[in-house]
Amino acid sequence: MIRIAAVGDIHLGPDNVEPLASSLRSVDDDADVLLLAGDLTRHGTREEADLVCRAVADVQVPVVAVLGNHDHHSDEADAVTRSLSSAGITVLEGETAVLDLPGGTLGVAGTKGFGGGFAGACASEFGEPEMKAFVRHTVDIADQLCRRLAELDTDVRVALLHYSPVEDTLRGERLEIFPFLGSYLLAEAIDRAGADLALHGHAHAGVEHGVTPGGTRVRNVAMPVIRSSYRVYELEPAVTATR
């Protein structure tokens, strides 16, 4: 059994770092790994990233993260990543992490993801350069996610995102902003490569549970959705051994 704790959208500032740090102290008892689904900061500054390091300082299990849109806001994503990495947090962007855990091996393919919308009502790579660049960014990220997931040869494979791969977990958000909350291209990548679970954040007004068209479970772990400092998912490697 692999136990995965996950949370996104913690949006740390000086006013909420201590309560979160205190609440995260139980994660070592509850899980084998902690996954952070982006928007760890409010403005994406190095100083706020240092607060994230403080919040997980007492966590002993491996911590793996992706960045979110807030973490890019100050154009200091590299500094944010360096800060998190210096505290032992593995930050993924189009990369993978393989962890040998007590219950089996866990592979995590992580990326921020991006928007564009969902099948039947999504943006196309057509028209002005700005529009094409917007869509191309998602296409490139999805292609990379597919490759990274496919490379993983682990007992359990997880896609760790900030943006949503499905509409299911956006229920409660305004329909008009769905294209800014995720893209079906991410789900297509997950379904092509295969995964046991996809985690994301970003949609504060959404819901926790969803599934890709190919049947991969999706969980929106944005803290305002799960109303907790983390949720734990238990996955049995034997269940997926036949894939």
Added chain:
Amino acid sequence: MTGHEPAEEPAPKYVGEHVRQAIATDPRTTEQGIGVRVVGDQIFLSGEVGSTDRRDAIGQVAAEVAPDHRICNEVAVTSAGDQHTTERLS
């Protein structure tokens, strides 16, 4: 002078979106999910944030953008609970 001079103040129907944009982008707030509803000379703010400081900052930013409106700050303060539930995926 020919043509038309733009009005100095935006039409009232745009005030709500100006407030919402300010709340989303002002460094004091950067809150993306705050609801803004204009009713007459009142502006109702809704949503959830993680601290009273963040709620108060939202009200402050809204008041600066719409000084002629009464701000009804109904944003709720919620905190992450310590109850960590587990879901077994099988």
